[in-house]
Amino acid sequence: MKEQTVSETGSSDCGVATKELTLLLVEDDLLIREMLLMRLDGLFRSVFTAADGNEGFRFYCEHNPDIVLTDQMMPGLSGLDLMRKIRETGTKTPVVLMTSSIDNEILLEAINIGIARFVPKPFDFDLVLHTLDSIAREIINVRLLEQHHHQEVELLRYRDVYNSLQQESARRKERHVVRHDLRNRVLEGAGGIRWGINVAYSPRDIMCGDGYSVRNLFDGRQLIFVVDAMGSGMSASLTAMLSTSFFNYQVENLHKWESFTLLLFLKRFQEYLSSMLLEEEVLSCGFFLVDLVKEEIETALFALPPLLLRATDGSVRRIRGENPPLGIYPCELRTSTLSLSGMADLLIMTDGVSDALLLQGGSYREVLESDFRAAPTLAALQRRFKSRTEQGEQDDLTLMHLRRLDIDAGWNWKGIPDLSLPGLSRTIREFLGALIAETALDVVEHDELEVVLTEAMINAFEHGCLGIGREEKIRLIKEGEYDDVLERRSALPGAAIVLSATLWRSPTKPLLILEIRDNGPGLPDDALNTEVDETSVHGRGLWLIRRFSDSLFIGGPGGRLIILKTLEGGDAHED
Amino acid sequence: MKIEHRGNRELAIIGNIKSIEDSLEIKKALDALQQQGARNILLRIQDSFSMTSTVIGHLMKLVNLDKITISLIVGDRRLYELLEELNLVQPFNVRFSGE
Numbered sequence A: 001m002k003e004q005t006v007s008e009t010g011s012s013d014c015g016v017a018t019k020e021l022t023l024l025l026v027e028d029d030l031l032i033r034e035m036l037l038m039r040l041d042g043l044f045r046s047v048f049t050a051a052d053g054n055e056g057f058r059f060y061c062e063h064n065p066d067i068v069l070t071d072q073m074m075p076g077l078s079g080l081d082l083m084r085k086i087r088e089t090g091t092k093t094p095v096v097l098m099t100s101s102i103d104n105e106i107l108l109e110a111i112n113i114g115i116a117r118f119v120p121k122p123f124d125f126d127l128v129l130h131t132l133d134s135i136a137r138e139i140i141n142v143r144l145l146e147q148h149h150h151q152e153v154e155l156l157r158y159r160d161v162y163n164s165l166q167q168e169s170a171r172r173k174e175r176h177v178v179r180h181d182l183r184n185r186v187l188e189g190a191g192g193i194r195w196g197i198n199v200a201y202s203p204r205d206i207m208c209g210d211g212y213s214v215r216n217l218f219d220g221r222q223l224i225f226v227v228d229a230m231g232s233g234m235s236a237s238l239t240a241m242l243s244t245s246f247f248n249y250q251v252e253n254l255h256k257w258e259s260f261t262l263l264l265f266l267k268r269f270q271e272y273l274s275s276m277l278l279e280e281e282v283l284s285c286g287f288f289l290v291d292l293v294k295e296e297i298e299t300a301l302f303a304l305p306p307l308l309l310r311a312t313d314g315s316v317r318r319i320r321g322e323n324p325p326l327g328i329y330p331c332e333l334r335t336s337t338l339s340l341s342g343m344a345d346l347l348i349m350t351d352g353v354s355d356a357l358l359l360q361g362g363s364y365r366e367v368l369e370s371d372f373r374a375a376p377t378l379a380a381l382q383r384r385f386k387s388r389t390e391q392g393e394q395d396d397l398t399l400m401h402l403r404r405l406d407i408d409a410g411w412n413w414k415g416i417p418d419l420s421l422p423g424l425s426r427t428i429r430e431f432l433g434a435l436i437a438e439t440a441l442d443v444v445e446h447d448e449l450e451v452v453l454t455e456a457m458i459n460a461f462e463h464g465c466l467g468i469g470r471e472e473k474i475r476l477i478k479e480g481e482y483d484d485v486l487e488r489r490s491a492l493p494g495a496a497i498v499l500s501a502t503l504w505r506s507p508t509k510p511l512l513i514l515e516i517r518d519n520g521p522g523l524p525d526d527a528l529n530t531e532v533d534e535t536s537v538h539g540r541g542l543w544l545i546r547r548f549s550d551s552l553f554i555g556g557p558g559g560r561l562i563i564l565k566t567l568e569g570g571d572a573h574e575d
Numbered sequence B: 001m002k003i004e005h006r007g008n009r010e011l012a013i014i015g016n017i018k019s020i021e022d023s024l025e026i027k028k029a030l031d032a033l034q035q036q037g038a039r040n041i042l043l044r045i046q047d048s049f050s051m052t053s054t055v056i057g058h059l060m061k062l063v064n065l066d067k068i069t070i071s072l073i074v075g076d077r078r079l080y081e082l083l084e085e086l087n088l089v090q091p092f093n094v095r096f097s098g099e
Helices: A030-040 A053-063 A079-088 A104-112 A125-177 A233-252 A262-276 A365-374 A378-388 A421-438 A443-465 A470-479 A482-488 A540-548 B020-035 B053-064 B077-085
Strands: A004-006 A022-026 A046-050 A067-071 A095-099 A117-120 A194-202 A210-216 A222-229 A283-291 A296-302 A307-311 A316-319 A336-339 A343-349 A397-404 A411-415 A497-504 A511-518 A551-554 A559-566 B002-006 B010-014 B040-045 B069-074 B094-096
Touching: A022 A030, A022 A053, A030 A046, A030 A125, A046 A053, A053 A067, A053 A079, A067 A079, A067 A125, A079 A095, A079 A104, A095 A125, A117 A125, A125 A233, A194 A210, A194 A378, A194 A551, A210 A233, A210 A397, A222 A233, A222 A397, A233 A262, A233 A283, A262 A283, A262 A296, A307 A365, A316 A365, A336 A343, A365 A378, A378 A397, A411 A421, A421 A443, A421 A497, A421 B020, A443 A482, A443 A497, A443 A511, A443 A540, A443 A559, A443 B020, A443 B053, A470 A482, A470 B053, A482 B053, A540 A551, A540 A559, A540 B053, B002 B020, B010 B020, B020 B040, B020 B053, B053 B069, B069 B077, B077 B094
Parallel strands: A022 A046, A022 A067, A067 A095, A095 A117, B010 B040, B040 B069, B069 B094
Antiparallel strands: A004 A046, A194 A397, A210 A222, A222 A283, A283 A296, A296 A336, A307 A316, A307 A343, A343 A397, A411 A497, A497 A511, A511 A559, A551 A559, B002 B010
């Protein structure tokens, strides 16, 4: 027979701990059971009573009480039997055993199976209450600890999400501060010689201790800034970003200056640093005022690794800096001027590159110059750097590469295709045939070049010769007419495509410079910044060209793509 | 590059997809299957490391405009990675069979 009492109220001197809990009372003696119930009712949130061990176990499964108070001697299941069955369910509910026996065997077994407490019979009710209250406090303490732990885990989770959001926001800000006005753009210099600037920027952490900015000035010159702040982490990153921001601010207001010289620019920068840096902080950085019309660069290097300057004949010079690192203390500011006449390319880097650890030991500066001699593009140099150094353990890395795009070289090729898909294809084949006759090409390079040229020629054909703009292309694809138009539409009057190529052999690995020119309107400014995804109907051709070449520049008049590819002769494809 | 027709809903492409002719041939072969009534087309691209934008554009037209189910089994990891970077693994049901 079961009697169940649920009481919300009750009074006792015996603490309030029990009031939050439920109790299962198992006792076959009706009188004792009633007496206990009368005293315990109200002290617990609920008291369930059972008349024997079997009923007790059933109620245990049904009500999952917080504490079990059971008699030992009962018909059917004894108190210990009940305890064993409870433990078989995998729960750790404390069980208090009431027993008149002082049999050592029973006591030992009870201890072994984890009885929480004993209450001797005939019992002293105060002792029963004290025992239950003590167990109740233990339970509540454990629960408080669990709750606290759970809250801590939740807090950590929240902090993790919060930190991730903060980090992402910081990264976005960093990308906003570093600038490259001339990414993928062709720059015109003296005698119609064209140049391009590539940057590789690899922060080690979310926030980078390096920074850079490549800006086109109001007078047609370019001003470049590279910075490597002392130390690492947030402090270095703040310094790098503040410096870069100030540089950008100055550049944006240069047109208001009465006269602009690099030295004056540096003085103002130094003034700013004297208020921004901490006493012990220093800054490695470089300023480069590029004047392609005069074919010269004015430099101010503050403890940056030496520049590497290569002439068109392949010879390489190291250019050491003029100044110690910048700090808060005033110092003399020195600049130098480099002539770009007869020069092919210039490499600028932060010490994360030169100090990177080589896989076989030592630092990358030991092989930097020989790698630079072999690699005519930034992408080719990066491939070498990656293959030689320990990835994942490096400092922040910034590499900047100014490259001449028009070079007098021993081998030049030019083709003007018929303006049809078969005509384009024929010219590509003729070019590849001529190139193979001139230099060793491995199969992969050959096929990559064919993909690059296919994409570039079709791009020139559809935009420059057939006059298909972005909007029309989207419409034609949606209507399923695009392929037909490409095959059947006549070229615009005066339309033409010219494919020209130069093979520059001065570096250890030759550089192929391809130019695909049409007399259409040229690519829109954002053509190379368009994200390509599964829904895009344009931009994939340029994406493929970039994937299979080292570098890509665009620039008018008309549509012009200049594509650089190092011919590694198989070295780049070894796995 | 060579195209092998296998049944009325499967093409196997052998060699690299790289030229204008390759693109046109693949487009023609796909259109032919579509005209024969294929609603599910399986393309096995055994060893190409690339795919031209023309072929990608045509496959997208088949999937999005003509509601044809395309499945690609590619054998070269570089092509799989290329399609992955363009987020085309799902729309083209791309599976990598190499290694």
